[in-house]
Amino acid sequence: MRILVPCAELGLGIHMTTAVIGAGIAGLSAARALAASGEPVTLFDKGRGPGGRMSTRRAETPLGELRWDHGAQFFTARSSGFQSVIVALRDAGALAAWHPGLADIRRRAAGWTVGVRPSDPSRETVFVGTPSMNAVIKALAADQHVHWGRRVTGITMTGRQKVLIFEDGSQEGPYDTVVSALPAEQAAALLQEISPELALEAGQAVTAPCWAVMLAYDAAIPVSWDGANVSGGALSWMARNSSKPGRGDVESWVLHASPDWSREHVGLPPDAVIDILAGEFREMTGAGAPVFAAAHRWLYAKVDRAARSPFGWDDAKRIATIGDWRSGPRVEAAWNSGESFAAFLADVSEQLEM
Template sequence: MTAISARSARRFAVVGAGLAGLACARTLAQAGHAVTVFEAEATVGGRMATRASPFGDFDVGAQYFTVRDARFAQALEATAADVTRRWSANAVRVLDPEGRVIEAALPAREPHWVAMPTMRALPERWAAPLLASGQLLLGTRVTALQPDALGTARWQLHTEGAAGATHVHAGFDAVMLALPAWQARTLLSLSEQTKPLSALLAGVEVAPCWTLAVAFPNAMQPGLQTLGPQWNAARSTHHRAAWLARESSKPGRSGIERWTIQASAAWSQEHAQDDAERVIAKLLKAFAEVTGIRATPAWVEAVLWRQAQTIKPLGRSHVWDAGRQLGLCGDWCLGHRVEDAFLSGLELALQLA
């Protein structure tokens, strides 16, 4: 990418440090622009999330990623080859409600990749230069987006940080919202100047997902064979459990037997208001029915992602409103794959860089 002159460099705000936001921010920064990234959480990565347990970590968000676009492949090879590995998922299988393999429904084979030691390692790698240079503000939630008080051609962001501390960050030439669709829509709806962009997201549909993490440390005892089936990952037509993965089979992970179960979109929607205890009981039953593992786990946790799987995407890689100098990106623009998030952020940045 050709470097730009100091005179043509611009100041950008990127709201959200998931993969889309990081892809957008790093591309703009590499082009010579001044970039500030605002992230409400204490960590980066969005749904490339990790939960720690006494028995090892769990990828409770994105389970793996595939690589279909040459630009994504190039970025991984150039910057993250040492923290990504191919995961031999033991031929991802499709199961019927009784746990029987439906051979005719096996999907087309393509490599499955994971980051090490957890999926969050990839966004952490891409965030590191931004964090080191002070361009990434963690634990900083953007509460309002308004024209700059000193010049309406620019933007100012109102933020809230630790212990409710508030701050106004001003002087941005343009703002990129790399947020889940519902969060972007909510933020845009707060201001008369940005409401029209909010309407663009009305047709985007994203389903929730209950995720269950379970650990069986006793399976490591001498003489006790690995619990359950011989496969390490499966798509299931069970009405509750849509995806199951043996976390301990992924490269760079602890060998303690651990599984992640993701509920179906329909079941998650129906039970989005349930408490975690009830969800745990129901998903443990589904887990036992699909895998045959009926042992009581030593550790279990349920996580609800209220926006997880895109049912109806925007239908284009990003949104750029040149008149308002506002952009939108996220996996929901194209789908729900990890690569979709990367491409959305990249293509928004390339339009401006």
């Protein structure tokens, strides 16, 4: 997008540049929309590669190298705009529909009860990246200017120009617009000095932690379902990761603890988390000992209390906040947040050109 600003501010005809901090779904959504309109956009992400909460864990096991979707498990597409993104990603081979058999498991006084959901052709289709969840981020980032392994720790400002400060002391900039596509808690810390209003708004949002356990077995677990919502114990979700398209034939599972249990046990050692969560899984399914087990703690996993608007904007500083914490805990909400901000910035730019 070609943005012209009044000559009294930056000089007539100068192109405005944008830095996006965080190359997840929201950041990539905003960057792609802005870049498609001609806006010079650069993304910075602290991760070593594409993924974030849609990361894939790889590990060498006695059964060979395996991978698990240990963050986001799947996503849906309800808006026409996001549905068009799904079609493009599917055509590129980066995602596929997943049709899991589902169950609801509850802890009762007498033990665990399992209710298998009947097959329902009208059930909302869910999608997963192929061959792993982070394939979606890889595909969306492929044609964008992304710097991986660059953690932004501060932002300085001279006039209306912003410079990013990185963990290693290096700097990038200046930029006219800075977009934070970080989880709310990280955005609050980063913006506290430069944009107190946006930092306060981010600080009022709440993101729950989540312990995830990844398991591999040398034999199939004898259950008729591939995903289950769980209540009454430590677990809230279990999925047969190997039932997803492109994951191979080795029996592998992902277990997610509930937000409340994860908060209470956020400092528990990983081995203890594995013992507890895999123990519940064994009680419910009769599974034997896994040949591989690992745990990962997501400090910022699922939005509990959202800001209830698609983006935040500090007009005086030209700093924005986007992400699923703005409107709800869904991949599509993160995408819509980024697109909404890009559309807003386009409107602002048009007004400046008039």
